[in-house]
Amino acid sequence: MKKRTIFKLALFFLLTLFNLSSCVNNDINEGNENDDEEIKLVTQVNKSSTDRGRFIDNIEVIPSSEMYKSENLVNDTGMEGSEGYFHYHSSLLPRDNMFITRANKEDNYVILKLNEARSIGYIDIWNYNHETRIDCSVKEFKVSISLDNENYFYLNNGDTYTLEKYSGTNNETSSLINNSFYDLDLGGLTAQYIKFDFISNYGGNAYGLSEIRVYEYKNVAKKGNILTSNIFIDKNSALIPESYNLINYSGMNEVSSLNGLHSNNKEDMYISNNNEIIFSFNGKYPLDKLYIYNYNDEENLDNGVKDLSIYYSIDGINYSLLDNYVLNKASGENNISYTDMIELNNISVQYIKFIFNSNFEDTSFYGLSEVIFTLGSGWVSEFNQEYTFLHSSYNGWSGSDGVFNTRINGNQSILESEEEIYKYESIFNYSDTYIGNVEEETKDRKNSVIVNNSFGLYKDKQIDFLIEDYEPLTPIKDSSRSKADAFYWLGDSFVIDNYYYVHALYIAKEGVLGFAQKGEDLIRFDIKDGTIDLNSRHLIKDENTDKLSYFEKDGSLDIIFGAAIFENVSSSNRVNPDGYIYNFGYKDDRKNNLPRSLVVSRVKEEDVEDFSKYEYYDGTSWSNNIKDSKGIVDNVSCEMSVVEINDKNNEDYGKFILTFQEYTTGNNIIMIKSDTLFDNYEDEMIIYTIEDKLLLDDINYYNAKMHPTLSTYEKLIFSYNLNEASLGVNNLNADIYRPRFYSLFKV
Numbered sequence: 001m002k003k004r005t006i007f008k009l010a011l012f013f014l015l016t017l018f019n020l021s022s023c024v025n026n027d028i029n030e031g032n033e034n035d036d037e038e039i040k041l042v043t044q045v046n047k048s049s050t051d052r053g054r055f056i057d058n059i060e061v062i063p064s065s066e067m068y069k070s071e072n073l074v075n076d077t078g079m080e081g082s083e084g085y086f087h088y089h090s091s092l093l094p095r096d097n098m099f100i101t102r103a104n105k106e107d108n109y110v111i112l113k114l115n116e117a118r119s120i121g122y123i124d125i126w127n128y129n130h131e132t133r134i135d136c137s138v139k140e141f142k143v144s145i146s147l148d149n150e151n152y153f154y155l156n157n158g159d160t161y162t163l164e165k166y167s168g169t170n171n172e173t174s175s176l177i178n179n180s181f182y183d184l185d186l187g188g189l190t191a192q193y194i195k196f197d198f199i200s201n202y203g204g205n206a207y208g209l210s211e212i213r214v215y216e217y218k219n220v221a222k223k224g225n226i227l228t229s230n231i232f233i234d235k236n237s238a239l240i241p242e243s244y245n246l247i248n249y250s251g252m253n254e255v256s257s258l259n260g261l262h263s264n265n266k267e268d269m270y271i272s273n274n275n276e277i278i279f280s281f282n283g284k285y286p287l288d289k290l291y292i293y294n295y296n297d298e299e300n301l302d303n304g305v306k307d308l309s310i311y312y313s314i315d316g317i318n319y320s321l322l323d324n325y326v327l328n329k330a331s332g333e334n335n336i337s338y339t340d341m342i343e344l345n346n347i348s349v350q351y352i353k354f355i356f357n358s359n360f361e362d363t364s365f366y367g368l369s370e371v372i373f374t375l376g377s378g379w380v381s382e383f384n385q386e387y388t389f390l391h392s393s394y395n396g397w398s399g400s401d402g403v404f405n406t407r408i409n410g411n412q413s414i415l416e417s418e419e420e421i422y423k424y425e426s427i428f429n430y431s432d433t434y435i436g437n438v439e440e441e442t443k444d445r446k447n448s449v450i451v452n453n454s455f456g457l458y459k460d461k462q463i464d465f466l467i468e469d470y471e472p473l474t475p476i477k478d479s480s481r482s483k484a485d486a487f488y489w490l491g492d493s494f495v496i497d498n499y500y501y502v503h504a505l506y507i508a509k510e511g512v513l514g515f516a517q518k519g520e521d522l523i524r525f526d527i528k529d530g531t532i533d534l535n536s537r538h539l540i541k542d543e544n545t546d547k548l549s550y551f552e553k554d555g556s557l558d559i560i561f562g563a564a565i566f567e568n569v570s571s572s573n574r575v576n577p578d579g580y581i582y583n584f585g586y587k588d589d590r591k592n593n594l595p596r597s598l599v600v601s602r603v604k605e606e607d608v609e610d611f612s613k614y615e616y617y618d619g620t621s622w623s624n625n626i627k628d629s630k631g632i633v634d635n636v637s638c639e640m641s642v643v644e645i646n647d648k649n650n651e652d653y654g655k656f657i658l659t660f661q662e663y664t665t666g667n668n669i670i671m672i673k674s675d676t677l678f679d680n681y682e683d684e685m686i687i688y689t690i691e692d693k694l695l696l697d698d699i700n701y702y703n704a705k706m707h708p709t710l711s712t713y714e715k716l717i718f719s720y721n722l723n724e725a726s727l728g729v730n731n732l733n734a735d736i737y738r739p740r741f742y743s744l745f746k747v
Contacts (some may be wrong), residue, residue: 048187049121052385053218053228054282055083056118062111062149065102070110073099073212076394076440078129080171082735084389085124085183086461088171089210094130100208101198108198108207112214116244117147119228119255120186120194121217124174128208131168136204138163138196143184145191147250147267152195155186165202174213188217188255190248219256221380223747224288226256227373232280232316232351234694243277246270246371253335258291261335262369266297271367275356279371282383283742284314284688287344287352288376294339295367298332302361305368309355310342314689315667316351329360330369338372346376350689380747381688384717387710387741390463394438397465398445399730399737400454401702401721402431402490402639407709408527410495413573413646414711426709427532428456428463429502431489435467438734445731452487452507455534466534473523473537475506481518481545482508491520491562491639494581496571496605500525500532503548503562520548520562522609540609547611549585550626559629561585561601564705566642566656566677569605575646575654581605582677583614584642587631596664597631598640600678617678633672633681637661641705642677647713659687659718661704667693669704669720671744687744690720698726699736706744716744 063070072078078097080088090097101108128137140160144152161184164176177184186194194214198207219225231243245251251268254260262268270277295304305327311319328339352373356366391399406412407426415421436448451472456463473488491503506519519542526536542548550559564584570577580602587599600617607613615622619630640660645652655673658681662668667690674681690701704720711717719739724730730737 049185049217050220051218052085053121053216054230054383056114056120056214056216057083058115059214060113061099062113063099063101064107064109065105066099067102067206068095068098068100068208070099072097073110073209074112076211079211079440080394081389081392082394082443083213084385084392085122085213085215086173086389087392088173089126089129090171091129091131091166091169094128094133094208098128098130098208098210100128100133100136101206103205105206110196110209111149112194112196112212113149114192114194114214116239116242117190117192117248117250118244119188119217119248120145120191120214121188122215123184123186123194124213125163125177125184126172126210126212127163127166127175129166129168129172129210133204133206133208134166134168135202136206136208137165137202138198138207138209139165139201140199142197142199144195144197145186145189146193146195147191149193152193155189160199186217188249190250190252217256221285221375221382221745221747223375223377225375226258227281227285227287227375229279229281229352229371229373232278234316235697240272240274240277242270243272246277246368247279249370252370258338258372258374261337262293262296264296264298264332264334264336266300269295269297269367269369271295271297271303271365273364273366275366277354278316279352279354279373280316280691281350281373284348284350284379284381286346286348286376286378286380286747288346288374290342290344291338291372291374292327292340292342293336293369293371294327294330296330296332296336296369297367300367301330301332303359303363303365303367304329305354305356305358305366306360307357309357311353311355312347312349313351313353314349314686316691316694319351319353322347324357338370344373344376346378348378350691375747377747379685379687379744381742381744384741384743386461387717387719388739391738391741392735393465394440394734396435396437397454397456397467398434398436398438398448398734400430400433401723401737401739402429402453403719403721403739404429404490404492404639404705405458405707405709406493406495406500408495408500408530408532410497410567410571411573412494412567412709413644414708414713414716416647416713418712421710421712422460425457425459425531427493427500428458429490429493430454430456434730434734434737443733443735445734448731453490453504455532457531470534473504475504475521478506478519481506482510482516484508484510486518488521492565494565494567495527496567496569496581496608498527500527501608503565505560505562517549517558517560518551519545520560522548524609540611542611546626547614548583556589556591557627558588559585559599559626560638561599563636563638564640564642566644567605568677573646575644579604581608582642584640586636586638587629589631594631595634596636598633598636598658598660598681599629599631601626601629602678619679632679633658635663635666637664637703639703639705641707641718643706643708643711643716650713657706657716659704659706661702661720665700665702667691667701669718671706687718688742692722692740696736698724698729700725714745718742718744
């Protein structure tokens with residue numbers, strides 16, 4: 001796979017504030033002018049987006065004309081991955097991958113129609129990218145928005161934007177706008193229709209683009225900021241009509257402001273005979289306050305909610321009652337302030353549920369105008385787009401599990417800033433990996449094969465997946481371990497001096513599931529000129545299968561290391577280095593019916609290849625017998641992490657954080673702190689509850705861990721893996737089988 005170009009340098013640069021102003025009203029179908037007709041979109045004072053919200057999909061395109069299909073603009077065709085703002089678009093197959101209008105038309109535009117009115121943040125555009133008609137690339141354009149496809153408002157007083165021209169011969173990231181790395185930013189404006197009027201091109205007789213991606217508006221997660229919410233629709237539910245009006249600032253005169261006023265236009269409100277609605281935050285957040293604007297249609301004020309029960313949840317299944325509330329009735333006047341403010345007292349949630357118990361008259365409808373949540377104090381876990389989208393790839397490497405990351409220079413500590421992280425090269429190692437192509441529109445895998453391990457180099461915000469000429473690590477068949485054929489899955493890795501070591505789990509093709517771990521080895525690679533030479537592999541075999549792993553013949557006891565490595569050595573920049581490499585694993589004691597538990601071994605860094613020098617923590621001291629390993633934390637997972645807090649200004653400076661997935665495949669990701677590396681882990685906290693099963697069928701999740709080499713003083717990065725629960729799911733949807741990343745931080 002071709003190495004990625006450096007990402008945009010100013011992803012979150014604040015643009016000049018847009019101002020909405022009325023323009024000549026265009027009826028798209030008939031070209032009518034209706035300047036005197038009441039405008040349905042309330043003028044808003046909007047703000048530049050300060051963060052990038054969730055990707056918005058299921059968009060329909062309405063073109064003025066089309067020679068190449070307009071749906072190519074939003075269906076991922078030609079893109080190297082899904083949802084990301086930095087992915088390449090191909091320069092090949094324009095008829096299949098790009099859009100172009102018919103030639104010599106006077107009125108040229110495309111309209112994006114969203115499923116519902118949304119509060120819009122960033123929009124990224126990939127210009128036309130085939131050399132044959134490269135002069136048809138859009139040069140100048142204007143943007144306008146609408147709620148009804150009749151009344152449109154230009155952005156920025158109708159200013160013209162200029163789009164970068166490609167060469168037509170290379171894969172390209174999204175285009176420069178106005179010759180800068182600025183993103184087109186709607187700053188939270190509410191729209192269901194987004195129109196791009198093409199003013200000029202680069203000399204051709206038509207207008208072409210390759211792709212457009214739209215993201216919801218999102219504030220930075222800071223105490224007191226308004227928190228972006230979504231209407232939660234699980235895999236078995238249908239969208240309630242106009243439910244997004246509750247959260248999209250429709251009818252508000254200000255975006256994302258507690259001073260905002262709501263109109264009395266009923267088309268900007270929510271009303272339904274359904275007495276329940278659920279809000280999702282796409283992460284875990286502490287909530288401070290809730291502001292409610294009750295139903296404000298002056299002719300139907302009695303439909304406003306009177307008695308309201310509020311429930312909260314972490315997992316989207318089990319809800320707890322916060323309290324019951326009696327709301328105030330709206331006045332029906334235009335531009336009302338919020339009618340009720342409710343203290344939420346920093347409850348930590350992923351979902352909020354409203355149950356409407358009554359309205360102000362015995363009718364069958366319940367109405368509200370707007371709902372606003374603000375962020376309190378505490379831990380936040382939110383979706384990390386950069387690392388998740390980096391692992392979305394449709395060509396070559398197209399998904400894996402077992403993700404670990406190790407910095408090649410040996411410094412495995414948390415760094416102060418992202419800019420520091422980007423300076424240094426690190427390596428990802430993966431286990432089962434799909435190699436092949438993905439049909440971008442349907443997400444079906446085509447001509448794919450699975451290799452049991454792979455690597456990717458990460459630097460300058462890019463991953464170079466090392467699949468060309470890469471021979472997967474494969475063990476020599478060992479009949480003393482198993483008579484079946486075997487392969488290697490990869491555990492955690494580490495760097496000592498000029499060597500990169502990775503734990504290789506010997507997996508035999510046997511058992512009910514078709515795989516069973518029967519041993520473990522260590523593989524060493526040379527580091528040359530600051531990078532890893534994957535051709536220099538050297539096997540260090542655990543000959544007796546009793547140092548890196550141990551298995552009772554009757555199946556009653558398994559002890560397996562390599563699930564997490566902590567290098568407490570000076571070269572790794574540790575707070576109190578003692579010269580040991582600490583190796584964490586898990587113990588399955590079936591004979592005594594004990595839960596899967598955390599175990600730890602250690603070895604001096606200079607002896608890492610001498611398995612006879614390994615020691616095992618027995619609860620009080622260190623033994624040279626692996627069977628003495630004592631379980632110190634219960635219900636851990638097969639992969640995990642131990643991270644040291646090395647920020648001197650952090651209250652947890654010098655402490656260690658263990659992160660794992662509860663019960664191996666449970667939906668809770670757990671974080672526990674300790675003052676020591678090998679015992680006394682306490683203060684257990686659920687940092688995130690995985691919700692994917694609520695949204696997707698037939699999937700499992702597993703192997704959560706923290707990544708110190710991707711983390712900063714401000715934000716810790718953790719991940720988990722998704723995989724199919726029913727055979728064939730991964731092949732039908734290539735977006736499932738790849739890691740998801742989240743950021744953890746305090747506000």
